Amino acid sequence: MYEGVLILESLRVGTELTEIPLSVRKISRYDVSSASTDQPPVWSVLEFEVEDWHTETLARELAGSLDSPGWYADFHSAKEIFVVFPDRVFRYPRGDAAARADAQAFGRRLGIPEPQLDWTE
Numbered sequence: 001m002y003e004g005v006l007i008l009e010s011l012r013v014g015t016e017l018t019e020i021p022l023s024v025r026k027i028s029r030y031d032v033s034s035a036s037t038d039q040p041p042v043w044s045v046l047e048f049e050v051e052d053w054h055t056e057t058l059a060r061e062l063a064g065s066l067d068s069p070g071w072y073a074d075f076h077s078a079k080e081i082f083v084v085f086p087d088r089v090f091r092y093p094r095g096d097a098a099a100r101a102d103a104q105a106f107g108r109r110l111g112i113p114e115p116q117l118d119w120t121e
Helices: 053-062 096-108
Strands: 002-007 022-031 043-049 073-076 080-086 086-093
Touching: 002 053, 002 080, 002 086, 053 073, 053 080, 053 086, 080 096, 086 096
Parallel strands: none
Antiparallel strands: 002 043, 002 073, 022 043, 073 080, 080 086
Protein backbone atom coordinates (compact mmCIF):
# COMPACT_ATOMS: atom_id res chain seq x y z
CA MET A 1 0.00 0.00 0.00
CA TYR A 2 1.20 3.50 -0.85
CA GLU A 3 0.18 6.74 0.87
CA GLY A 4 0.17 10.09 -0.86
CA VAL A 5 -0.86 13.70 -1.06
CA LEU A 6 -2.49 15.52 -3.95
CA ILE A 7 -3.20 19.25 -3.98
CA LEU A 8 -6.43 19.51 -5.91
CA GLU A 9 -5.57 22.97 -7.28
CA SER A 10 -2.57 21.34 -8.99
CA LEU A 11 -4.79 19.49 -11.46
CA ARG A 12 -5.51 20.94 -14.88
CA VAL A 13 -9.09 22.06 -15.40
CA GLY A 14 -11.07 19.17 -16.87
CA THR A 15 -8.96 16.44 -15.27
CA GLU A 16 -10.73 13.24 -14.26
CA LEU A 17 -8.88 10.39 -12.57
CA THR A 18 -11.44 7.61 -12.94
CA GLU A 19 -9.50 4.40 -13.54
CA ILE A 20 -7.48 4.38 -10.33
CA PRO A 21 -9.19 3.41 -7.07
CA LEU A 22 -7.93 5.69 -4.32
CA SER A 23 -8.91 5.45 -0.68
CA VAL A 24 -9.35 8.91 0.76
CA ARG A 25 -7.74 9.26 4.19
CA LYS A 26 -8.29 12.98 4.71
CA ILE A 27 -9.39 16.14 2.89
CA SER A 28 -8.28 19.53 4.22
CA ARG A 29 -7.88 23.18 3.21
CA TYR A 30 -4.87 25.29 4.11
CA ASP A 31 -3.66 28.86 3.86
CA VAL A 32 -0.24 28.54 2.25
CA SER A 33 2.38 31.12 3.11
CA SER A 34 4.90 29.62 0.66
CA ALA A 35 2.63 29.81 -2.40
CA SER A 36 4.35 31.12 -5.51
CA THR A 37 2.79 33.85 -7.63
CA ASP A 38 1.48 31.07 -9.94
CA GLN A 39 -0.28 29.27 -7.07
CA PRO A 40 -3.44 30.18 -5.18
CA PRO A 41 -2.97 31.13 -1.50
CA VAL A 42 -5.43 28.44 -0.27
CA TRP A 43 -5.03 24.75 -1.14
CA SER A 44 -7.38 21.76 -0.94
CA VAL A 45 -5.34 18.71 0.02
CA LEU A 46 -6.38 15.11 -0.58
CA GLU A 47 -4.48 12.49 1.43
CA PHE A 48 -4.97 9.06 -0.11
CA GLU A 49 -3.91 5.42 -0.22
CA VAL A 50 -3.45 3.40 -3.39
CA GLU A 51 -2.74 -0.30 -3.86
CA ASP A 52 0.71 -1.29 -5.12
CA TRP A 53 -0.47 -2.51 -8.52
CA HIS A 54 -2.00 0.91 -9.37
CA THR A 55 1.07 3.05 -8.65
CA GLU A 56 2.54 3.15 -12.16
CA THR A 57 -0.83 4.00 -13.68
CA LEU A 58 -1.43 6.70 -11.06
CA ALA A 59 2.02 8.21 -11.69
CA ARG A 60 1.43 8.24 -15.46
CA GLU A 61 -2.04 9.78 -15.09
CA LEU A 62 -0.83 12.46 -12.70
CA ALA A 63 2.14 13.32 -14.94
CA GLY A 64 -0.37 14.03 -17.71
CA SER A 65 -2.80 15.90 -15.44
CA LEU A 66 -0.72 18.23 -13.27
CA ASP A 67 -0.79 21.87 -14.20
CA SER A 68 2.30 23.92 -14.97
CA PRO A 69 4.28 25.63 -13.67
CA GLY A 70 5.17 24.69 -10.16
CA TRP A 71 3.17 21.63 -9.09
CA TYR A 72 3.89 18.05 -8.11
CA ALA A 73 2.26 15.15 -6.27
CA ASP A 74 3.92 12.43 -4.25
CA PHE A 75 3.15 9.03 -2.82
CA HIS A 76 5.26 6.43 -1.04
CA SER A 77 5.45 3.02 0.56
CA ALA A 78 7.80 1.87 3.29
CA LYS A 79 10.43 1.18 0.60
CA GLU A 80 9.79 3.45 -2.36
CA ILE A 81 8.86 7.03 -3.32
CA PHE A 82 7.12 8.45 -6.39
CA VAL A 83 7.38 12.18 -7.04
CA VAL A 84 5.31 13.24 -10.04
CA PHE A 85 5.70 16.52 -11.91
CA PRO A 86 3.95 17.58 -15.11
CA ASP A 87 5.26 15.15 -17.76
CA ARG A 88 7.94 13.66 -15.47
CA VAL A 89 7.99 10.89 -12.85
CA PHE A 90 10.76 10.22 -10.34
CA ARG A 91 10.65 6.79 -8.69
CA TYR A 92 13.33 5.83 -6.23
CA PRO A 93 14.05 3.77 -3.09
CA ARG A 94 13.54 5.57 0.21
CA GLY A 95 16.78 6.96 1.51
CA ASP A 96 18.35 7.46 -1.95
CA ALA A 97 19.69 10.99 -1.35
CA ALA A 98 20.99 11.42 -4.91
CA ALA A 99 17.62 10.54 -6.46
CA ARG A 100 15.83 12.86 -4.04
CA ALA A 101 18.26 15.66 -4.94
CA ASP A 102 17.60 15.05 -8.67
CA ALA A 103 13.82 15.32 -8.11
CA GLN A 104 14.23 18.46 -6.01
CA ALA A 105 16.49 20.04 -8.66
CA PHE A 106 13.84 19.32 -11.29
CA GLY A 107 11.20 20.93 -9.06
CA ARG A 108 13.36 24.02 -8.65
CA ARG A 109 13.63 24.31 -12.45
CA LEU A 110 9.81 24.34 -12.53
CA GLY A 111 9.78 27.24 -10.06
CA ILE A 112 8.50 25.28 -7.07
CA PRO A 113 9.44 27.22 -3.91
CA GLU A 114 12.05 25.54 -1.74
CA PRO A 115 9.75 25.06 1.30
CA GLN A 116 7.39 23.00 -0.90
CA LEU A 117 10.08 20.49 -1.95
CA ASP A 118 9.51 18.60 1.30
CA TRP A 119 7.85 15.30 0.43
CA THR A 120 8.04 12.44 2.91
CA GLU A 121 11.32 10.59 2.87
